Amino acid sequence: MLLKHKLALAFTLFLGSILTVNANELSVASWGGSYQHAQSTALFQPAAAAMGITVNEETYGGMSDVKLKVNAGATVWDIVASGSGGCAAAAAEGILEELDYSIIDVSDFYPGLYMDHCVGGDVFSTVMAYNTETYGDNGPQNWADFWDVEKFPGKRAYRAKVDGALEPAIMADGVPIDQVYEVLNSVEGIERALNKIRELKPHIAVFWTSGAQHAQLMKDGEVDMTTGWNGRFDVAKKDGAKVRYSFDQALLDYDGYAIPKGAANKDLAMQFLNEISKPQYQAEFVKYITYGPTNKKAYDLGTIDDALSRALPSHPDNVKLQVPVSIEWYSKWKPIAAEMYAEMLTE
Amino acid sequence: MTAIVVNEINIKSLRQQETKERLVMIGLTIPYLLIVILLIIVPIGWLFGTSFVDQDGSFTFKHYVRLVESKAYYRIFITTFEISIFTTLICILIGYPLTYFISQLPRRFANLCMIAVLIPFWTSLLVRTYAWLVLLQRKGLLNNFGIELGLLSEPLPLMHNMTGTLIGMVHIMLPFLILPLYANMRAIDTDYLKAASSMGANQLRAFWTIFFPLSVPGLLAGSLIVFVICLGFYVTPAVLGGGKVIMVSMKIQSNIELFFSWGAASALGVVLLVMTIAILYIASKFVSLDQMSSRG
Numbered sequence: 253m254l255l256k257h258k259l260a261l262a263f264t265l266f267l268g269s270i271l272t273v274n275a276n277e278l279s280v281a282s283w284g285g286s287y288q289h290a291q292s293t294a295l296f297q298p299a300a301a302a303m304g305i306t307v308n309e310e311t312y313g314g315m316s317d318v319k320l321k322v323n324a325g326a327t328v329w330d331i332v333a334s335g336s337g338g339c340a341a342a343a344a345e346g347i348l349e350e351l352d353y354s355i356i357d358v359s360d361f362y363p364g365l366y367m368d369h370c371v372g373g374d375v376f377s378t379v380m381a382y383n384t385e386t387y388g389d390n391g392p393q394n395w396a397d398f399w400d401v402e403k404f405p406g407k408r409a410y411r412a413k414v415d416g417a418l419e420p421a422i423m424a425d426g427v428p429i430d431q432v433y434e435v436l437n438s439v440e441g442i443e444r445a446l447n448k449i450r451e452l453k454p455h456i457a458v459f460w461t462s463g464a465q466h467a468q469l470m471k472d473g474e475v476d477m478t479t480g481w482n483g484r485f486d487v488a489k490k491d492g493a494k495v496r497y498s499f500d501q502a503l504l505d506y507d508g509y510a511i512p513k514g515a516a517n518k519d520l521a522m523q524f525l526n527e528i529s530k531p532q533y534q535a536e537f538v539k540y541i542t543y544g545p546t547n548k549k550a551y552d553l554g555t556i557d558d559a560l561s562r563a564l565p566s567h568p569d570n571v572k573l574q575v576p577v578s579i580e581w582y583s584k585w586k587p588i589a590a591e592m593y594a595e596m597l598t599e
Numbered sequence: 600m601t602a603i604v605v606n607e608i609n610i611k612s613l614r615q616q617e618t619k620e621r622l623v624m625i626g627l628t629i630p631y632l633l634i635v636i637l638l639i640i641v642p643i644g645w646l647f648g649t650s651f652v653d654q655d656g657s658f659t660f661k662h663y664v665r666l667v668e669s670k671a672y673y674r675i676f677i678t679t680f681e682i683s684i685f686t687t688l689i690c691i692l693i694g695y696p697l698t699y700f701i702s703q704l705p706r707r708f709a710n711l712c713m714i715a716v717l718i719p720f721w722t723s724l725l726v727r728t729y730a731w732l733v734l735l736q737r738k739g740l741l742n743n744f745g746i747e748l749g750l751l752s753e754p755l756p757l758m759h760n761m762t763g764t765l766i767g768m769v770h771i772m773l774p775f776l777i778l779p780l781y782a783n784m785r786a787i788d789t790d791y792l793k794a795a796s797s798m799g800a801n802q803l804r805a806f807w808t809i810f811f812p813l814s815v816p817g818l819l820a821g822s823l824i825v826f827v828i829c830l831g832f833y834v835t836p837a838v839l840g841g842g843k844v845i846m847v848s849m850k851i852q853s854n855i856e857l858f859f860s861w862g863a864a865s866a867l868g869v870v871l872l873v874m875t876i877a878i879l880y881i882a883s884k885f886v887s888l889d890q891m892s893s894r895g
Contacts, residue, residue, distance in 0.1 A: 313856075314856060315859075316855050316859055319860075320855070320861075341859075412842040413856075457756075457759050457841060458759045458842055459841065459843060460842065472736055472739075473737060474736050587857070587858070590857050591857060594671060594853060594857060595670070598671040598674045598678075598845055
C-alpha cells in the first residue's frame with residue numbers, strides 16, 4: 253500500500269517537474285493585498301521585463317507552506333517573500349537555499365538587512381493605528397494609551413499570532429524600549445506580557461491574521477485602534493480610511509526574499525533577487541507602499557522626496573523611536589511563546 | 600415427478616447464474632475499491648502514522664499527550680461541539696417549519712421554493728461568509744439600518760464572536776437539513792392525515808400524531824448531516840469569529856504553522872475523525888444512515 257502511494261507520489265512529482273521546469277519562468281509567492289500589489293508593480297514585473305523572463309505570482313501562507321512542500325519534494329516556488337523572523341526560522345529548519353552574495357549585490361545595503369538565506373527587500377514597522385473619527389487627532393500615542401480603556405474607550409484589534417504581539421504588551425507594562433527583549437528573555441517575562449494582553453482581551457474585538465485584514469478593519473470602522481504594519485495603513489488612508497499612526501514605540505523589522513530548497517530555477521532566482529535589490533526598483537517600491545528601502549543607494553536617485561522619506565520606517569528620525577525586532581529572541585523563544593500565546597487565545 | 604426434476608435443474612442453473620453475476624459485480628467494484636483505498640484509506644492511514652512521528656522522525660506519543668495536558672485543546676473541543684450543537688438546533692428550528700410549509704405547497708410553487716433554497720447552496724461558501732461580514736459588521740448594513748430607524752442606540756456586536764459564527768453557519772448549513780427533510784415530508788401519504796381528520800382529529804392533533812412522527816427519520820438524518828459537517832468547519836468561524844472563536848479545524852491549521860510539522864496537526868485530525876466516527880456509530884443505532892444518502 254505504501255509503495256503504491258510512493259509510486260503515485262513519484263509519478264505526480266515527475267509530471268509536476270515536466271510542467272514547471274522552464275528556464276525563463278520564475279514562480280514567486282508573497283502575502284497578497286496592497287503589499288504584493290506594490291511588489292508586483294514596482295519590483296517583480298519591471299524586473300522580469302528587464303531580464304526578459306516571465307514571473308508568475310502566487311500568494312501563500314508563510315514558511316510552514318514552504319516546509320511542507322520542500323519535505324514532500326514538491327517545491328513549486330522559486331522565491332518566497334517573508335518577514336525576517338520567518339526567514340530565520342525557516343533557515344534553521346534547513347528548508348532554504350543559501351543565497352549567493354557573489355551574484356546578489358548587497359554592497360550598498362544597510363548592515364543587518366540580509367542573512368545567509370534571506371536578502372532584505374524592505375523595512376517595515378509594526379505600529380499602533382487609530383481611527384481619527386473616533387479620537388480626533390489626539391488619539392493614543394503609545395502602548396500604555398492602547399491599553400488605557402478609560403482614557404480611550406473603543407474596540408481594539410490585535411494580532412492572532414505571537415510575532416510582534418508580546419513587545420507592545422511589555423512596553424504597556426512599563427518596560428522601556430531598550431529593555432524589551434531583556435525582560436522577555438524568560439518564561440516569566442513572556443507570562444508577564446501575556447497577562448497584560450489578558451487584561452486588555454475583553455476590549456479586543458478581533459484578533460487579526462493578515463495585513464489585508466487589519467487594514468480592512470480600520471477602513472470599515474470595525475475597530476477603533478489596532479496593531480499592524482505601517483504601509484498597509486498608508487494605503488488604506490489613500491483609499492479614504494480615517495486612520496493615523498506614529499512610529500513611537502513601534503517595532504522595526506524587515507521583509508526579505510528567500511529561495512526554497514530544491515527550487516527548480518535556483519540560478520535564475522538568484523539573478524532575479526540581484527535585479528530587484530537594485531536601487532531603482534527599491535526607490536519605485538516606496539511610492540506604492542511606505543516600506544523603506546534596504547539599499548542605501550535608493551535615496552541617491554532623488555526620486556524619494558523629503559516628505560515621503562520622513563514617512564518611511566527606516567528614516568533616521570523614525571528609527572530612533574522604535575524597537576528593532578530581535579531575530580535572536582525569536583529563534584530562541586518563538587516555539588514556546590507561540591504555544592503560550594495560542595493557549596491564551598482560547599481562554 | 601418430471602416437473603419437480605425440471606424445477607430442480609432450473610434452480611441449479613439459476614443459482615449458478617446468480618453466483619456468476621455476483622462475481623461480475625465484485626469484479627466491477629474493484630476499480631472503485633482501489634480508488635477508495637488509494638484516496639481514502641491510504642491518506643487516513645498516513646495521517647494516523649504521522650500523528651506518532653516526532654519532528655526528528657522518531658516515534659512519539661507526545662502529540663497526544665499534549666492534547667490531554669493542554670487546557671487549550673479541551674476548550675477548543677468544547678467550542679467546536681457547542682457551535683455544532685447550536686447550529687444544528689437553530690437549523691431545526693428554522694428548517695422544520697420552512698420545509699413543512701414548502702412541502703404543503705402545490706408542486707409548482709414548492710419547486711420554486713426549493714430552487715430558492717438551492718441557489719445559496721450552490722454559491723461559494725467563501726462568498727456567502729464575506730457577504731455576512733458586510734451585513735453584520737459594526738458599521739454594516741444591519742447596524743446602520745437599526746440606528747437610522749432608531750431601533751438601536753448603539754451598534755450590536757453581531758460578528759467577530761459566537762453570534763456571527765452561528766449566523767453564518769446556520770445560513771450555510773440550512774440546505775443540508777432541508778433537502779433530506781423535504782424528500783421525507785413529500786413521501787408522507789396525505790391520506791393518513793385525511794384519515795385522522797375524518798376520525799375527528801383537528802389539524803394540530805393530526806400533525807403531531809401522524810405527520811411529525813413520520814417526518815422524524817428525515818429530521819434526524821438532516822440534523823446528523825448538519826452536525827457532522829459543522830464539526831469540521833473552518834472558513835466561517837475563521838472569518839466571522841474574529842479570531843476568538845477557535846474550532847478544531849482552525850487549530851489543526853495553526854498547529855502546522857506553530858510546530859512546523861505534520862505530527863501535532865495529525866494527532867488533532869485523528870481525534871476529530873475518531874469522535875466523528877463515534878458519533879456516526881452511535882447515531883446509526885437511531886437513524887438508518889443509508890437514508891441520509893438515498894433521501895438527500
